Amino acid sequence: MDYKIPRGTYDILPQQSYKWQKVIDAFRKIAAVCGYQEITTPVFEQASLFERSSGESSDVVKKEMYRFQDQKGREFALRPEGTAPVVRSYVENRLDLGGSNTKLFYIGPMFRYDRPQAGRYRQFYQYGIEFIGSDNPYFDAEVISILWNYLTGLGLRRLRLELNSVGCPQCSTAYDTALRNYFQPSLADLCPDCQLRFGQKPRRLLDCKVPSCKQIAAYAPSQLEYLDDACKVHFSAVQDNLGLMQIPFTINPRIVRGLDYYTNTAFEIVYEGLGAQNSLAGGGRYNGLIEQIGGKSIPAIGFAGGFERLLLALDEEEVELGAPGVPDVYVITLGEAAQKLVLPYLNALRGAGIYAEFDPDKASFKAQLKAADHSQARFALIVGEDEVAANQVTLKNLQSGEQQTLPLEPSDRIIQLLKA
RNA sequence: GUGGGUGUAGUUCAAUGGCAGAGCACCGGAUUGUGGUUCCGGGCGUUGUGGGUUCAACUCCCAUCACCCACCCCA
Numbered sequence: 085m086d087y088k089i090p091r092g093t094y095d096i097l098p099q100q101s102y103k104w105q106k107v108i109d110a111f112r113k114i115a116a117v118c119g120y121q122e123i124t125t126p127v128f129e130q131a132s133l134f135e136r137s138s139g140e141s142s143d144v145v146k147k148e149m150y151r152f153q154d155q156k157g158r159e160f161a162l163r164p165e166g167t168a169p170v171v172r173s174y175v176e177n178r179l180d181l182g183g184s185n186t187k188l189f190y191i192g193p194m195f196r197y198d199r200p201q202a203g204r205y206r207q208f209y210q211y212g213i214e215f216i217g218s219d220n221p222y223f224d225a226e227v228i229s230i231l232w233n234y235l236t237g238l239g240l241r242r243l244r245l246e247l248n249s250v251g252c253p254q255c256s257t258a259y260d261t262a263l264r265n266y267f268q269p270s271l272a273d274l275c276p277d278c279q280l281r282f283g284q285k286p287r288r289l290l291d292c293k294v295p296s297c298k299q300i301a302a303y304a305p306s307q308l309e310y311l312d313d314a315c316k317v318h319f320s321a322v323q324d325n326l327g328l329m330q331i332p333f334t335i336n337p338r339i340v341r342g343l344d345y346y347t348n349t350a351f352e353i354v355y356e357g358l359g360a361q362n363s364l365a366g367g368g369r370y371n372g373l374i375e376q377i378g379g380k381s382i383p384a385i386g387f388a389g390g391f392e393r394l395l396l397a398l399d400e401e402e403v404e405l406g407a408p409g410v411p412d413v414y415v416i417t418l419g420e421a422a423q424k425l426v427l428p429y430l431n432a433l434r435g436a437g438i439y440a441e442f443d444p445d446k447a448s449f450k451a452q453l454k455a456a457d458h459s460q461a462r463f464a465l466i467v468g469e470d471e472v473a474a475n476q477v478t479l480k481n482l483q484s485g486e487q488q489t490l491p492l493e494p495s496d497r498i499i500q501l502l503k504a
Numbered sequence: 505g506u507g508g509g510u511g512u513a514g515u516u517c518a519a520u521g522g523c524a525g526a527g528c529a530c531c532g533g534a535u536u537g538u539g540g541u542u543c544c545g546g547g548c549g550u551u552g553u554g555g556g557u558u559c560a561a562c563u564c565c566c567a568u569c570a571c572c573c574a575c576c577c578c579a
Contacts, residue, residue, distance in 0.1 A: 088569080088570080089570095091569085091570070091571095142577095143576080143577055143578085144577080144578080147505075147577095148577075148578090165578095165579085194579080196577085196578080196579095198576090198577065198578080199505075199506090199576085199577090200570090200571080200572095201571095201572080201573075201574085202571095202572070202573080203578095203579085204577085204578075204579085208579070209579095210579060211579095212579090277576085293575075293576090341578095343578095352579095359573080359574090360573080360574065360575085360576095361577095361578075361579080363578065363579060364579070365579060366578080366579065367579095387579095388579060389579055390578085390579035391579090392579080393579065394579090416537095416538090418537065448537095449537045449538070450533095450537085450538075450539075451532090452538095452539090453537090453538055453539045454539055454540085455539090456539065457539040457540055458539085458540090464538085464539085466537085466538080468537060469537085470537075478538095480538075480539095482539070482540090485538090485539090487538090
């Protein structure tokens with residue numbers, strides 16, 4: 085083998101495809117019934133779009149972005165996430181001037197230069213929702229409910245929805261100050277990573293896993309105590325709405341979104357039983373992002389989830405996603421005359437929407453019947469010398485073994501039988 | 505980016521430094537046109553790759569690549 089697939093990527097092979105189609109179709113369906121329409125953006129964008137929106141200090145931008153220059157020296161990046169491109173498109177196409185809400189969803193590959201691990205790839209596929217246009221807490225609940233209903237609808241049970249509010253930029257900076265005050269005295273005892281976090285993103289100190297840091301962080305103030313009145317009201321309204329929609333959640337004041345643009349509502353869905361990469365999806369409000377990217381000041385909220393982990397979780401929970409398609413009929417011929425007769429027949433069946441399989445390389449009758457059995461086709465359509473002579477075909481039900489003879493010409497009757 | 509583990513047939517796994525094997529899967533056959541069960545037959549695979557040690561390496565050593573696990577990050 086001379087060529088190898090790039091590290092951290094994978095092929096979706098035909099035997100796996102139907103599962104992907106199933107989860108993708110289910111997502112499209114639920115998005116549609118909530119009024120969301122699909123948007124597809126390029127897989128690469130100006131690198132600065134992500135630098136500015138995700139935050140220069142975020143790991144995603146700092147060390148995980150695939151960057152390249154094109155022939156004219158322009159700086160591009162393979163998109164590491166979906167929200168910034170959607171917002172870029174929204175602003176660029178002046179959807180912000182319409183004055184009404186915009187409901188979008190996307191599905192596509194994202195790219196991050198991470199060390200590969202179970203549930204973590206360098207090219208991975210995400211589904212996501214972006215609601216743009218209103219700060220009404222109903223929409224927080226709507227967006228979260230889409231995610232929740234999608235995942236539970238697929239059959240997942242061991243899900244946990246964790247909810248938090250990171251507040252508006254004002255309460256957020258107030259909170260950062262409070263955290264710095266809290267950690268200041270123990271600064272020297274923190275791990276090197278945390279010492280960096282102290283300066284850049286103090287709230288990251290809260291989910292450090294080093295035991296000594298954990299201990300120090302144990303009594304740190306909670307974000308929720310530093311929400312201003314408006315943010316408090318919003319947060320509790322979101323909770324009320326979720327309650328009314330009967331979506332269970334737990335408040336986790338320590339969940340922190342990795343990208344800088346989040347405000348107020350932040351949430352994450354974790355699946356118990358996936359190992360380290362157990363976060364199935366996450367999202368939140370980003371009320372300042374549209375303005376930051378050059379549009380009007382318009383509130384918005386969204387989420388993104390990864391299909392790879394979703395499929396792992398479905399596998400873990402032994403959810404059956406159906407099976408690959410099997411032929412309705414397997415066509416068996418014997419002799420040259422039969423083969424000639426059968427080609428127009430095949431075409432007619434397929435034209436009528438019937439999945440018909442045929443392999444002229446299988447010579448013997450036995451081999452063909454074996455192949456028919458192996459294909460799990462429901463029927464075998466047999467055209468041999470006898471049939472040619474008698475101007476008819478034999479239709480054999482492979483489950484029951486019953487067979488009947490029918491006129492040679494493809495008829496509605498046969499099509500009905502095969503479709504049944 | 506850091507630490508640990510693994511790498512043998514399509515696949516799951518064997519092989520005290522001494523001839524590279526088995527189950528499953530796959531293909532063919534068991535007299536003329538009837539499948540699933542059964543029986544018989546079918547495998548030289550650069551033992552991930554490249555070096556080294558040795559009379560001899562799947563086995564020991566080094567490097568490299570890939571995957572897995574954890575950290576990290578995040579979906």
